[in-house]
Amino acid sequence: MGSIDRRVFRAALSASAAFLTLPAGAYAQEPQAADTVASAGDIVVTAQKREQRLIDVPVAISVLPAESLARLNVSRLSDYYDRIPGLQYSGQLVSNISLRGISAGSGTSPTVAILVDDVQFGGTTGAGQPPLPDFDASALGRVEVLHGPQGTLYGAASLGGLIKYVLKEPQFDSFSGRVEAAGTKVDVGGSGYALRGSINVPVTDWLAATASAFTREDAPYLDNANAGALKKNNVNTRKVWGFRTAALIRATDNLRITASALYQHQKALNSDLAATSGGVPVCNICVNGPNATTAPTTFDPVLGDLTINTLDAPNRMKFQLYTGRVEWDLGPAALTSISAWSRADNVLLSDVTRTFGRLLARSYGVATPPTAQISNATKTSKFSQELRLAGKMDAVEWLVGGFYTVEHAATDQTIFASGTVTGTPYDALGPATYREYAGFGDLIWHATDKLDLQVGGRYAKNKQNNATTLVLDGPVEGVFGTSGTVRARSKDSAFTWLVSPSYHFSPDILGYVRVASGYRPGGPNIGSPPGRPVAFDSDSVINYEVGFKGRVLPGVLTIDTALFQIDWKDIQLLGTDPVTSLNFQANGGKARSRGLEFAADLTPWRGMSINGNFTVTDAEITEDILTIQGGRGFRGLPGDRLPFVAKFTSNLSAQQSFDLTDDWEMYVGGTLTYVGNRLAGFQTNDPAATRPRIRIPAYTTLDLRAGVTFDKKLSIAPYIRNVFDKRGVAAANNANGARTPTALFINPRTYGVVASISF
Structure with a gap:
């Protein structure tokens, strides 16, 4: 396993053996819904x-039922990412998540695609990237996580895999609904609440509708030591509300039309989005003494536990999605059309005095650095159209389709200065357009009743048209460039493919081999600092995988495991100029990620459900990262680990249900999670970037839960998350060694209760 520590690998094998040798009880039944990822079964x-x-x-897939999220009142991916095998998290932007170790740090185009049903969320490129969506459980049916590249069926930006939010569909069978209320309290902070409801109405025998809505206020817990802040205690507030509606028309027996609308709005202050993308620390990281700029990061806060020191960072985000889906059964084939339009807007104001204050002081010739704030306004509007035809002919299942999308994105940035310098020394507008045309096909040949062979391919072309307009105050033009507008265009194409033979040892046990590719488009590097590359190329991966899934003991034990290796070349990387603190993108060399994913469901006796998973990942550079123009590149040598990838993660959940009376049922359970140490983003090789690469420490958390249910309709479920109040570090950033580090910590100990009624 390469450089994987032998002790870690032996522990992984021991854990696997432990799952396989656990005894079966006399009252074995199908696995019950515990609050973790579901493995293979009749899902x-x-x-x-x-x-x-x-x-x-024949794909490694993790499934999270919406009931599991609602039971713990979690809607944010940051609250449950560590329960999904191989998923890495380094911040609240789409580009901050990765799967199977395919991560080069934040700020580049996504390596994991986010889909709502079959519609991509946000953008394919790095322009205008929105925060991760917080889809409420009231609108969700389940979350599917596909591991490994999915370029053939889903296109660009799925190098490591994808996360698919599957929304609830209108049902014709019955009138039903659900109402929930939740309350939360952070041990060292404030309180929060959530209200959600959903309803399904079969209007006629040809029309059904569903609707859901929610409002949520998260419990804050940070204090602010900055004298100029508007608020001092419990300052990391977040309020979110939204709704979703859908109507299903059964026009004829073979024609279904679904129309849906989804809207979500967030208003936050000093959120974790500000901590990672805006440079505002959640908790100050400090090294005292003469080596403060060269010593390793220690994560020791100097202002007190859970205290920040910054001007307030307000954030507003909204997301809209409108979808029309037509499904027409033509007999020998089925035609599906999916039309969608979406828009994501995000505005974040952050305190960047530590980043730009001294630079502005030097530019304007003043002794005292001014206060500096930056406004980042990102927006992405996207139209997509997919048309596909699927059918079966003798022993062959086939699918062909075409895809078109156009994205209009922008990232507008303005620096505001006050104090010794006043005004807006830097103002940048960055509109960008991305168009993609693609055709794809997928074929499954059932060679025998046990042996299948799947092959697929996709050819895609894209065009990009980007522009940057700079409006600069005279004294800073020597640092940021000159005022004016720069435009650039690019074209790109790619062919992605997959080959996957699979064998059913029994109807419920599958073994498979999968070889698949994926890519991200390149693009112009507009607005980069002087002397930096003006464009970057596409990068690509090939995934080699052997998997096994199924019920090895029917009704007792189900497992899902995969060994994989991914080869990655021409890696897209985000750099930070040490002089200006401006970002740019460039291509590196090669890397590979290999590992083992294992998940299991065990039901040893009646009412008991044990779910566990672990991931061993060895992700490292295999070819020197390219030094870019001017000698200022990235410091990366063969053997260096890729960013934010833990070598070992694991999750174990157990839940026992039992009957109190004929009508009352109770359950108790817990989840133990371990996330190993990780390295943060790469450094530059510039002498001014003196801070060493951050090593993020490992952490372990324990969650406990319980609940009672009456007549399977009324439920009350208390819980405690992070029982031992661990200060685990989810992410850290020092701008490639060019500035003071910042960190994002996991939530402190949190108490909560969820009450719900179904009808």
């Missing part, structure tokens, strides 16, 4: 754009 997924049993899909 139906749409991962391959057709309905299939999870157990029959």
Whole structure:
């Protein structure tokens, strides 16, 4: 396993053996819904754009039921990412997540695609990237996480995999609904609440509708030591509300039309988005003494636990998605059309005095650095159209389709100065357009009743048209460039493919081999600092995988495991200029990620459900990272680990349910999570970037939960998250060694209760 520590690998194998040798009880039954990821079983997924049993899909897939999220009142990916095998998290932007170690740090185009049903969320490129969506459980049916590149069926930006939010569909069978209320309290902070509701109405025999809505206020817990801040205690506030509606028209027996609308709005102050993208620390990291700029980061706060020192950072975000889906059964084939338009807007004001204050002081010739704030306004509007035809002919299942999308994105930045310098020394507008045309096909040949062979391919072309307009005050033109507008265009194309033979040892046990590719488009590097590359190229991966999933003991034990290696070349990287603190993108050399993913569901006796998973990942550079123009590049040598990838992560959840009376049922359970140490982003090789690469320490958390249910309709469920109040570090950043580090900590100990009623 390369450079994986032998002790870690032995522990992984021991854990695997432990799952396989746990005894079965006399009252074995199907696995029950515990609050963790579900492995293979009679779960139906749409991962391959057709309905299939999870157990029959030759892809490593993790499934999170919406009930699991609602039970713990979690809607944010940051609250449950560590329960999904191989998912890495380094911040609240789409570009801050990765799967299977395919991570080069934040700020580049996404390596994991986010889909809402079959519609991509946000942008394909790094322009105008929105924060991760917080889809409330009231609108969700489940979350599907596909591991490994999915370029053939889903296109660009899925190098490591994708996360698919599957929304609830209107049902014709009955009138139903659900109402929930939740309260939370952070041990060292304030309180929060959540209200959500959903309803399904079969209007006629040809029309059904569903609607859901929610409002949520998260419990704050940070204090602010800055004298100029508007608020001093419990300053990291967040309020979110939204709704979703959908109507299903059964026009004829073979024609279904679904129309849906989704809207979400967030208003936050000093959020974790500000901590990672805006440079505002959640907790100050400080090294005292003469070596403060060269010593390793220690994560020791100097202002007190959970205290920040910054001007307030307000944040507003909204997201809208409108989708029309037509499904027409033509007999020998089925035609599906998906039309969608979405828009994501995000505005964040951050305190960047530590980053730009001294630079502005030198530019304007003043002794005292002024206060500096930056406004980042990002927006992405996206139209997409997919048309596909699927059918079956004898022993062959086939699918062909076409795809078109156009994205209009922008990142507008303004620096505001006050104090010894006043005004707006820097103002940048960055509109960008991305168009993609693609055709794809997928074929499954059932060679025998046990042996299948799947092959697929996708050819895509894209065009980009970007511009940057700079309006600079005279004294800073020597640092940031000159005022004016610069335009650039680019074209790119790619062919992605997959080959996957699979074998059913039994109807419920599948072994498979999968070889698949993926890519990200390149693009112009507009607005980069002087002397930096003006463009960057596409990068690509090839994934080699052997997997096994199924019910090895029917009704007792289900497992899902995969060994993989991903080869990555021409890696897209985000650099930071040490002089200006401006970002730019460039291509590096090669890397590879290899590892083992294992998940299991065990039901040893009646009412008991044990779910566990672990991931061993060895992700490292295999070819020197390219030094870019001017000698200022990235410091990366063969053997260096890729950013934010833990070598070992694990999650173990157990839940016992039992009957109190004929009507009352109770459960108790807990989840233990371990995330190993990680390295933060790469450094530059510039002499001014003196801070060493950050090593993020490992952490372990324990969550406990309980609940009672009456007549399967009324439920009350208390819980405690992070029982031992660990200060685990989820992410850290020092701008490639060019500035003081900042960190994002996991939430402190949190108490909560969820009450719900179904009808």
